Amino acid sequence: MISRSELVQRDNNDELSSYRQHFQLPNDIIYLDGNSLGALPKVAAERVQQVTEQQWGKSLIGSWNEHDWVNLPQVVGDKIAPIIGADKGQVICCDSISVNLFKLLASAITLQQHSGKTDILSSQDNFPTDLYIAQGLSQLMGEQHVTFTDVAEQQLLDSIDDNTAVVMITEVNFRTGKLLDTQALAEKAHQHGALIIVDLAHSAGVIPSQLDNWQVDFAVGCTYKYLNGGPGAPAFVYVNKRWHGQLQQPISGWFGHRAPFDFSADYSPAADIKQFLAGTPAIISMAAVDSALTLYEDLDLQQVRTKSQQLTELFQQRVIERKLNHVLKLQSPEHSDQRGSQLSYANEFAYGLCQALIARGVIADFRAPNNIRFGFAPLYNRFVDVYDAVEQIEQMIERQEHLSEQWQQRSQVT
Numbered sequence: 184m185i186s187r188s189e190l191v192q193r194d195n196n197d198e199l200s201s202y203r204q205h206f207q208l209p210n211d212i213i214y215l216d217g218n219s220l221g222a223l224p225k226v227a228a229e230r231v232q233q234v235t236e237q238q239w240g241k242s243l244i245g246s247w248n249e250h251d252w253v254n255l256p257q258v259v260g261d262k263i264a265p266i267i268g269a270d271k272g273q274v275i276c277c278d279s280i281s282v283n284l285f286k287l288l289a290s291a292i293t294l295q296q297h298s299g300k301t302d303i304l305s306s307q308d309n310f311p312t313d314l315y316i317a318q319g320l321s322q323l324m325g326e327q328h329v330t331f332t333d334v335a336e337q338q339l340l341d342s343i344d345d346n347t348a349v350v351m352i353t354e355v356n357f358r359t360g361k362l363l364d365t366q367a368l369a370e371k372a373h374q375h376g377a378l379i380i381v382d383l384a385h386s387a388g389v390i391p392s393q394l395d396n397w398q399v400d401f402a403v404g405c406t407y408k409y410l411n412g413g414p415g416a417p418a419f420v421y422v423n424k425r426w427h428g429q430l431q432q433p434i435s436g437w438f439g440h441r442a443p444f445d446f447s448a449d450y451s452p453a454a455d456i457k458q459f460l461a462g463t464p465a466i467i468s469m470a471a472v473d474s475a476l477t478l479y480e481d482l483d484l485q486q487v488r489t490k491s492q493q494l495t496e497l498f499q500q501r502v503i504e505r506k507l508n509h510v511l512k513l514q515s516p517e518h519s520d521q522r523g524s525q526l527s528y529a530n531e532f533a534y535g536l537c538q539a540l541i542a543r544g545v546i547a548d549f550r551a552p553n554n555i556r557f558g559f560a561p562l563y564n565r566f567v568d569v570y571d572a573v574e575q576i577e578q579m580i581e582r583q584e585h586l587s588e589q590w591q592q593r594s595q596v597t
């Protein structure tokens with residue numbers, strides 16, 4: 184059985200261990216929820232202060248030019264690009280995943296108009312907002328123009344056929360952490376003349392996706408999870424350059440116009456990725472994202488992936504060693520190369536387990552109906568954190584703290 188001191192040693196030898204000091208983390212907690220809200224990079228806190236006090240406070244509206252606020256969505260997009268395996272000029276930071284998915288789905292469906300294909304294919308256990316957006320678009324455009332089909336995740340590949348207009352997937356399942364084979368799905372989609380949209384919410388920053396190499400058409404992703412951009416930080420859109428200039432983006436706001444400051448009465452979209460902008464960018468939170476991304480500048484993503492796999496492997500190994508696997512029933516794939524950077528366990532008292540653990544300073548989260556999730560952020564989680572977290576779980580279960588009356592009532596956010 185592995186000892187705590189071995190793990191202290193392992194942290195000392197870990198080449199990524201120096202990243203932890205760049206985050207502001209309370210001393211008395213173990214944070215295993217970076218898959219929901221990444222920790223605060225110290226540089227982001229400084230940057231927000233600088234943008235508000237020095238830029239907004241002093242230069243006011245002049246900052247749009249003086250501090251290049253106007254180009255921040257592309258500047259940030261180009262920093263995200265290498266993290267998702269994309270060349271520059273194909274990624275832009277804006278809005279939320281939900282809104283961006285709407286833009287992309289509508290653009291993709293419009294591209295397919297003359298092919299006679301109308302079906303958006305996704306999986307039933309995709310993140311709800313992704314499904315809701317597809318349902319909403321289908322309602323808006325009418326079922327004869329957009330039909331929406333969701334199948335079991337393992338049926339996705341086989342369900343792609345000549346009626347498929349768009350395959351819409353999330354690379355890492357938010358509930359189970361299962362990692363899909365995006366490359367295989369993109370290939371099959373293209374064989375049938377379909378387009379593919381990939382949601383990288385639980386990938387960006389921990390999975391070395393290769394969007395360009397895999398010839399993915401479109402993607403969206405999140406900056407407040409593993410990229411540590413802060414609560415509600417704007418999302419990103421990837422549009423493969425082969426589609427630039429050919430798309431109709433339905434949220435045709437002025438920032439996506441070819442020349443917003445001409446103030447012409449007619450919409451004419453930018454020919455590049457800027458077409459996916461809609462309105463005025465949220466500069467303060469985008470600046471936080473921009474600074475958080477400096478942590479990724481010299482990072483080898485393969486190294487991040489390796490550590491991520493080691494962390495999930497160690498956690499599961501400890502769960503088994505401490506004989507907790509009867510309480511925590513693994514919902515994630517057994518092998519770390521088939522899952523993202525999280526572990527998910529089922530238990531009928533999962534909400535209580537989660538709350539009792541939080542009370543002990545181990546932050547995980549609960550996902551209905553009965554899952555407790557542990558996210559592992561290789562930039563600030565240590566091997567020793569895994570050890571300590573499992574110790575806490577063991578004590579908590581021994582004392583049955585999760586069955587306490589006080590966890591019967593669920594908070595609004597779980």
Ligand SMILES: *Cc1c(COP(=O)(O)O)cnc(C)c1O
Pocket residue numbers: 279280281282310312313353357382384385405418
């Ligand atoms: C976190 C997450 C979202 C969040 O969408 P927002 O519109 O940015 O709130 C969407 N999809 C997936 C798969 C997610 O994990």
